[in-house]
Amino acid sequence: MSAPFFGDLTPLRYEGPETDNPLAYRWYNPDQVVLGKRMEEHLRFAACYWHSFCYAGSDPFGAATLERPWFGGDAMDAARRKADAAFALFDILGVPFFTFHDRDIAPEGGNFGESLRNVRSIAELLARKMEQSKVRLLWGTANLFSHPRYMAGAASNPDPDVFAYAAATVKNCMDVTRELGGQNYVLWGGREGYETLLNTDLRQELDQLGRFLNLVVEYKHRTGFTGTILIEPKPKEPTKHQYDFDVASIYGFLCRYGLEREVKVNIEANHATLAGHSYEHEIALANALGIFGSLDVNRGDPLLGWDTDQFPNNVPDMALAVYHVLQGGGFTTGGMNFDAKIRRQSLAAEDLVAAHVGGIDTCARALLAAARMIEDGKLAGAVQQRYAGWQNPAAQAMLAGKESLEAIADRVAQGGIEPRPVSGRQEQLENLVNRYV
Amino acid sequence: MSAPFFGDLTPLRYEGPETDNPLAYRWYNPDQVVLGKRMEEHLRFAACYWHSFCYAGSDPFGAATLERPWFGGDAMDAARRKADAAFALFDILGVPFFTFHDRDIAPEGGNFGESLRNVRSIAELLARKMEQSKVRLLWGTANLFSHPRYMAGAASNPDPDVFAYAAATVKNCMDVTRELGGQNYVLWGGREGYETLLNTDLRQELDQLGRFLNLVVEYKHRTGFTGTILIEPKPKEPTKHQYDFDVASIYGFLCRYGLEREVKVNIEANHATLAGHSYEHEIALANALGIFGSLDVNRGDPLLGWDTDQFPNNVPDMALAVYHVLQGGGFTTGGMNFDAKIRRQSLAAEDLVAAHVGGIDTCARALLAAARMIEDGKLAGAVQQRYAGWQNPAAQAMLAGKESLEAIADRVAQGGIEPRPVSGRQEQLENLVNRYV
């Protein structure tokens, strides 16, 4: 059943590329088999509470523009109306997953206990709704950044009481996530960073963060939660400098605190580009380091310096991202989450639905392109051929540490080794990619 | 003795802030004691061969503009004239150290052996010159990026012969560095990165880099070299994406290949800002992670997106960098290297000398400011006070891992913990800093 906000919209259908219907899928066909797996299982789409049901259209220079029937009135009533609308959207979109922050689904209470009860109460409502819907929980997370208590960080706060408060909040949110069958639990370090080094003890804050994450991992194991713990990289905003800057930074952090086998990353396109990396770089690097987990697919604007969180719409760009996901073996517990917000001028319910349709179709079309790349094999073949020299036993031995620097130097000096450059073929490979997209 | 290029310039003197002499130090007074140590010992300045004697003024859109008496003619003759000029400058500046790439001091030969002999031959000349000069070697390094053979990387090259060639080159350069009494050996991953992911195997290249660096460390220990092995972070340029992106990335890389106790970082101001970090951030982070080594002090232009390598001239900015160096205990084997190039319109010998004078005075003035910050203690005191809560035994226990997530959650729920935000006082601390600079 659709809530009134979405009018009489019924679940969207796949109608193929030629359809004129703006509220039908042109490329996303859940049951279509691609590389031996159904599209739905490949892409594991999730709609999110956060931007789609909590964002009211304000920006640093302007007030809310989006009028939603679930805003206003008694806070718990509003939370229930919001849940109705959210599940209506999930059903209209036909996405297999959803995601939330604790604060998205239930209001802050007058004290910790009341906040906790609010979340529990709505979580029970969600559980009932999930019984009547096909949607499952991709991940839950705790909002440790909006409330003023977190203005100087949650786990990295100079006040240990804030650390404790954040820890208690995460415990509750992990419980709820586990009980709702969540397949992952995410930590986004919204305020885990600093505004100015002048008042910051970097080492102390890193140690706090390391402890916090270990608490989470220990609790996961104690409670038998089988989902994946995910960290989401972001370089800056809201803070001047966030500790979880990018995939490489997080990997170092995980090593430092003994967690590199316990925690994986949830990579967002917009955060990747704000850190100066392409989306596919972050995915490929996470694969190389063994910490790839899940994706937020919202893009930034390459000409703007803040988080615009736009729905993805560039198929060639997304195709490379999906290609690297597939090259790494595809998702296990992760998926593609639309942590994307409609523009503040997109007032209508139809805008919200259409935005998801466009994003989902972009990803589906990207999957088809990436599958063609893989089936054809020319792209991977070109890479393999480029490194073929390393398959020689002598090269393998050198890489395995069986030759000292002196021995290598002797070999070069005496063997007359004079390497000859060969073409990197970048443009030819770019052309090749354009055959598939 | 000054070479003709520098005319009749004699060693520069400290003349104090009021002097009108553009070729005298206004702030750098080597023997002045600051925080119990001579300025010279604090700052450990180095002039560099690379930009000061090899850069000819070309840029991607224009030809060489700088005419130097040591350019042209027989390559080995030119190298000897260059050495004369370099030592003349070192003596004029009175800096205690210099730095070089192998290719800076001696020309590429027709094959590996000849290149090696060229370097050895000039190294012997440098050794003789060092006997007659007070200047010592801060570090040596190998140029593994200018020659076409390295166009696709040195250690990370798809061709194992290039890896071997680079390894042999580094061995030679380490030998020369050790023999000249170098206090560090630096690796800058000029081409260790990729131009396009389409032809790149990230994991393979990282493994190659890890092996390469281990070869270097093993060789260091075998030869009894007591200097520090340094890596220099840089995020991009010349490649689209460099593996040694920033301090945090390097830390993760070192952990992955078991080197976090063996290798430290040489941080450049310009590279820090290109990576999206402040210089002081990179220094503070390296301190926090225990991998701080040395500095290149050349700055970028915050409005330009490439490596401008300008001489530092903003005292307040540099003061914060030096403050963090001092907070970390100051330099051990490291120092402040002027990897800075004069503008291509700065044609005169006097420009080259004056550029160093300005940079050295900027750093000296920054040292005086940083020393005042430390002596006054208010800045560090404000930080200490901000984290004071963590000195409580309960907080210490929580940080030490003696309390589970459940126990913390219980404590919050039952204890009625409701943290109250306190001011971060950023503007007040910025004002405080302005008292010292």
Added chain:
Amino acid sequence: MSAPFFGDLTPLRYEGPETDNPLAYRWYNPDQVVLGKRMEEHLRFAACYWHSFCYAGSDPFGAATLERPWFGGDAMDAARRKADAAFALFDILGVPFFTFHDRDIAPEGGNFGESLRNVRSIAELLARKMEQSKVRLLWGTANLFSHPRYMAGAASNPDPDVFAYAAATVKNCMDVTRELGGQNYVLWGGREGYETLLNTDLRQELDQLGRFLNLVVEYKHRTGFTGTILIEPKPKEPTKHQYDFDVASIYGFLCRYGLEREVKVNIEANHATLAGHSYEHEIALANALGIFGSLDVNRGDPLLGWDTDQFPNNVPDMALAVYHVLQGGGFTTGGMNFDAKIRRQSLAAEDLVAAHVGGIDTCARALLAAARMIEDGKLAGAVQQRYAGWQNPAAQAMLAGKESLEAIADRVAQGGIEPRPVSGRQEQLENLVNRYV
């Protein structure tokens, strides 16, 4: 009289560089004569309502953190309490000017008429307060960006009713500004830009903006307002692309609509750097084009891509800005406005006061440095000498258009003209600047 918010703070005094008092001026000494004019007359500081009294500490990821006694309750009552606090701060700071948006001083009403009456009512209160204070009005402006009606622009809105509404609002705000003795009237094109070209008619919107500005100028003349009409450049944020991108863009816009002699620019440091320009570039260019008007002195963070609006604190940077203001003849109706916001963690009243103290002292110190540059004359002398060749009669004739391209070509071919490059002396000039700051 100070409002309770500022406790028992009394007007700040100049106590000189050595004072330990964080709430005293160390450099700003209003009556000190610099280059023949009192500091106060040079700098013409203004405090602003907008950030200092309306900003509550929220950001895109977090709720309000700043609790102010003038927030909440009946909106007009709150506006009056706010005016009390604002004038208390003005008096404490001793700044000669203040600035406001209509919406800063008075709340939006239920309809246009009520909004208008709200503004008028508070304006009368301000007038009475101004009688008892030394503070005067630097400029007023209308907030045409916060209300949802302006989400797609004010003058550039696709809906002509919004254009009309904005015009009516500006008329009212101009009236109030004139009646309060404002020395300028400012237009900041908050939403005058686009979010996506896909729904935008650039030419139509530019024509609307041109008409709007002409309406303002015509009205100014009709009402005998003798202040200056100012436009404030900003490249992006809140919109993806703002029409008033930078000084050069605005100059072209003014020419297109016949306004280049009627309108000047109010240049903000943060907006300059977001557009890819240095602050001093924008000032120097406005001087060169004859459209320099006034300054907002708030800086950005060169490593962040959004408007951080921080209080200025880098003296060398500000000194170059002030140098160019003085080179252009100094302010006439303009001044230095602190359109700067304290960090959201700076909760205390003392933070707000100290932030202004730091910013004011930075500007005062910059003035002293710039005055030294001018008195010494070496900097201007170096520029003059560099272009000295253009004083030759032949060069003057060529520049005046008295020689054709053919004639010049003949002269070059026959005269054997072969220009020789001379040093640009950049580093030497940078060193020279460092003598003054």
Added chain:
Amino acid sequence: MSAPFFGDLTPLRYEGPETDNPLAYRWYNPDQVVLGKRMEEHLRFAACYWHSFCYAGSDPFGAATLERPWFGGDAMDAARRKADAAFALFDILGVPFFTFHDRDIAPEGGNFGESLRNVRSIAELLARKMEQSKVRLLWGTANLFSHPRYMAGAASNPDPDVFAYAAATVKNCMDVTRELGGQNYVLWGGREGYETLLNTDLRQELDQLGRFLNLVVEYKHRTGFTGTILIEPKPKEPTKHQYDFDVASIYGFLCRYGLEREVKVNIEANHATLAGHSYEHEIALANALGIFGSLDVNRGDPLLGWDTDQFPNNVPDMALAVYHVLQGGGFTTGGMNFDAKIRRQSLAAEDLVAAHVGGIDTCARALLAAARMIEDGKLAGAVQQRYAGWQNPAAQAMLAGKESLEAIADRVAQGGIEPRPVSGRQEQLENLVNRYV
């Protein structure tokens, strides 16, 4: 005839999207009629001498990598071999146009006269070659930035002799361009900007530039050249700040010197993004201001801060650019120039050809997409509808200046005008665009 460098390559053919031939066009079918015009006439492709025949693969950190048979030996011989190779490529590609700098086609001589004769001599060779080829000249231009004499600018140089030298050079290059039937003459202000404001007189330099451009325009009219004079915007690099920053800056400059009806812009994708604008923004703005001329289609890398000059390969991005070209009426004398350089690792002749094939196909595919947008009309219809209110007579009158600010204010106050926001439909329009690409 193909020169040996390109082996036995014969002119490329259109083989359709399904071909496996990497050196055939998959989308560019010159004779295919699109929107009533042949593809070739729409797109007017040009290959360029500059990057394709002069770039040797060097970058700021590395030496030349590209070995070309036309490099080396006697300079004029080399220039003739280069011309052979260039025309071989033009014929292989089948592009209707080519472009050059004077210095690309002929070497610098020992003095002005010799340089001039070199250019004339090769120009005669090109004329003969053009008789035997279908390729025509899109535009010529003079290289006023590579030689050291231009290090401080050409027209904007502090030395009037450099101004004169540059003027004489441009006269010669205009003559050659006219004689070869060039359809435009381009000025790119390579060094027209500054490195530091400290040594720069902005107003003087702008006046010099204004005079220079007027000399060019006067000469054009005197010689009866019917081509278009074009300026190419670029914000920075090689200089810190270029005067021809972007389309809006150039428009203001043209107005200031009375040239807005005489000169148009040649817009490069890479330069647009370095200035913080999208390519389509610059095209749309040039159309709105009536100064659109021609395109360089080389793209940048949104994550790099320098001019990478890559071949275009993203169809959706290019489709929007072409859409705006078509909306403005399409090219008249302009065209699409490949001012794109292959990567320095792309060593093979095949790389150079394939790079053009990829770029040409990207543009052709973009044209097909843009044509679909126009034929469908929904995109333009949505824009028209959004501004429909401005078609009302009252709105038209207001826009035409027939209503004063007071009258508008009265109308708002009395008419109870309360505008209601309507959706901007950004995501829906983005989805719509994705139907065409």
